[in-house]
Every structure is written in C-alpha cells, then in structure tokens.
Amino acid sequence: MRRVPLALVGLFLVGVLAGDARARQTDVDPASLMTTPVLLLDEARLVSQGTGFFFGSIRPDGAIDQVFLVTNYHVVTGHAPPTTMREGDRIRVVLHEDPRDLTKVRGVDLPLYDERGLPVWISSDVHPAADIVLIPVPPSAYRGISLLVFTEAHTRGDIRIRPTSGATLLGYPFGFYDQKHFLPVWKTGHVASEPAVDFEGRPVFLVDVSAFPGMSGSPVLAVANGLYEAEDGSMRSGRIWKLLGIFSAMPVVRERRPTGAAGYGTDTQEVETSLQLGYVWKAALIAELARKAR
Numbered sequence: 001m002r003r004v005p006l007a008l009v010g011l012f013l014v015g016v017l018a019g020d021a022r023a024r025q026t027d028v029d030p031a032s033l034m035t036t037p038v039l040l041l042d043e044a045r046l047v048s049q050g051t052g053f054f055f056g057s058i059r060p061d062g063a064i065d066q067v068f069l070v071t072n073y074h075v076v077t078g079h080a081p082p083t084t085m086r087e088g089d090r091i092r093v094v095l096h097e098d099p100r101d102l103t104k105v106r107g108v109d110l111p112l113y114d115e116r117g118l119p120v121w122i123s124s125d126v127h128p129a130a131d132i133v134l135i136p137v138p139p140s141a142y143r144g145i146s147l148l149v150f151t152e153a154h155t156r157g158d159i160r161i162r163p164t165s166g167a168t169l170l171g172y173p174f175g176f177y178d179q180k181h182f183l184p185v186w187k188t189g190h191v192a193s194e195p196a197v198d199f200e201g202r203p204v205f206l207v208d209v210s211a212f213p214g215m216s217g218s219p220v221l222a223v224a225n226g227l228y229e230a231e232d233g234s235m236r237s238g239r240i241w242k243l244l245g246i247f248s249a250m251p252v253v254r255e256r257r258p259t260g261a262a263g264y265g266t267d268t269q270e271v272e273t274s275l276q277l278g279y280v281w282k283a284a285l286i287a288e289l290a291r292k293a294r
C-alpha cells in the first residue's frame with residue numbers, strides 16, 4: 001500500500017472520465033486487464049493506493065457466479081490484520097470497458113462497510129492474520145462489460161513451481177503506471193522458499209523481488225514463454241501462466257546499531273534493513289474463500 005499525494009487524484013479522475021478513442025490496443029495479456037489500481041478513500045479524501053485484481057467464482061455449468069475484487073486487508077483498512085481499525089470507507093477501482101480500446105475505462109466505487117458499519121468483505125476465519133480480502137463486485141458495476149477475471153482454473157495451470165522459479169507481480173509501484181490505459185507494471189523475481197511448504201505454518205511462500213509501495217495486493221503469476229517444466233516433470237513448450245497468489249508485504253529486519261563514529265559508542269538507534277523478500281498468500285486460499293462465499 002502506498003500513501004498517495006492528493007495531486008494524483010486529479011490524474012486518476014481525468015483518466016477515468018476522458019478517453020482518447022484514437023489509441024486502440026488488441027494484443028494485450030488478459031492478466032493486465034484483470035488487474036486494477038485500488039484507491040482507499042475516506043469520503044472525498046484519498047488515503048492510499050494499492051493494487052487488486054478481479055476473481056470469479058464458477059457455477060457447475062462453468063458460468064461466472066460472483067465477481068470479487070481481491071486485495072490485501074491492509075489496503076482496505078490501512079492496518080495489518082486482524083485489527084478492526086479503519087482509515088477509509090470505500091475503494092475505487094478501474095474496469096476496462098473495451099479490450100480493443102484501452103482508453104475506455106470505468107471508475108467504480110465499492111463501499112467497504114454496510115449500513116451497520118460491518119465490513120462487506122470476505123476474509124479467512126481459519127487464518128485471521130491472512131492479509132487478503134475478497135470484496136463482492138455487484139453486477140451493476142460491470143453491466144455492459146465483458147469483464148475478464150481470474151478463476152480457480154488459473155490456480156491450477158500445468159507448470160511446475162520450484163524455488164528459483166520465476167514469479168511475476170502485476171501492480172502499480174508508487175502509483176507509476178500507464179495512466180492513459182490503466183495497465184499495470186509487470187515486475188519479475190523468483191520464488192524464494194519451498195512453494196509446497198507453508199512458510200511458518202501459514203499458506204504463504206516467499207518471493208525474491210524488487211517491489212515497492214503501491215504493489216500491495218498484486219497478483220503473482222508464474223509465466224512461461226517457450227520451453228517449461230510441466231507438473232509431471234515433462235518438458236513442454238508454449239505460452240502459459242498460473243496464478244500463484246497475492247503479494248502482501250516485504251519483511252524487514254530491525255536491529256540496534258551504535259550511533260558513534262566507526263560504529264563505536266554507547267548510544268544506539270534502531271535500523272531497519274529490507275531483505276528484498278515478499279510474502280505471497282497462496283492462490284488456494286483465494287479459491288477457497290470464493291467457494292465459501294457462494
């Protein structure tokens with residue numbers, strides 16, 4: 001999550017309300033159109049900016065049953081879970097109305113609380129510290145749009161994931177992105193822990209990636225172009241991607257260091273060091289929450 005200067009609100013609103021119909025794009029990865037900046041608002045005041053993506057639960061007949069905006073708990077509240085503190089009352093997201101004309105976008109405000117002040121989002125009861133929420137998106141918000149969404153099938157892509165496998169984040173670092181077309185930035189690192197093992201007993205794995213504020217809530221993908229290893233160990237070729245999870249935060253190590261010259265002296269100060277590692281809550285948890293919401 002990133003605190004955003006108020007000056008960027010005007011840029012966001014102009015981009016939503018004014019489109020240049022001359023700029024037309026067709027060869028765009030669907031995952032880019034499934035991802036959106038997420039602005040946390042407190043009435044008319046912009047609080048912060050993060051990232052989110054659209055995920056759909058599927059009926060037995062294969063049709064989309066419910067669409068959710070998936071993002072971090074701390075993106076919608078301003079605080080880490082499971083605190084009940086809150087900094088805003090709604091979020092604003094962007095939907096692309098026409099994949100052939102990426103300047104045609106729709107800004108949608110989604111309330112975070114009902115009339116009783118209770119959260120409208122879905123979170124994990126089993127893992128209350130999970131930094132992930134699913135916010136139902138009403139059909140009226142995307143009426144007339146062929147909305148592209150991640151589904152549970154995207155979490156089962158036939159690509160083997162190991163430590164050092166590539167991991168790509170789609171997001172909006174420091175609010176920097178293509179503000180004409182509202183397309184995210186793709187940043188790639190590597191899986192940094194055993195993906196089949198829940199890190200510290202939570203449905204989390206680590207990525208080694210250069211990520212920045214504003215990318216909280218980014219979808220994390222495994223992407224293969226050309227030769228890749230399938231789940232059964234065989235080698236295949238083609239273009240494939242798999243939803244691995246949602247990026248949450250980057251841990252830091254805190255230690256006290258002497259403040260004197262050359263590191264000598266009795267006075268100390270606390271210093272934070274980034275490990276350039278990030279937490280990714282696993283896609284299976286997203287799919288599980290979407291199924292329960294049905």
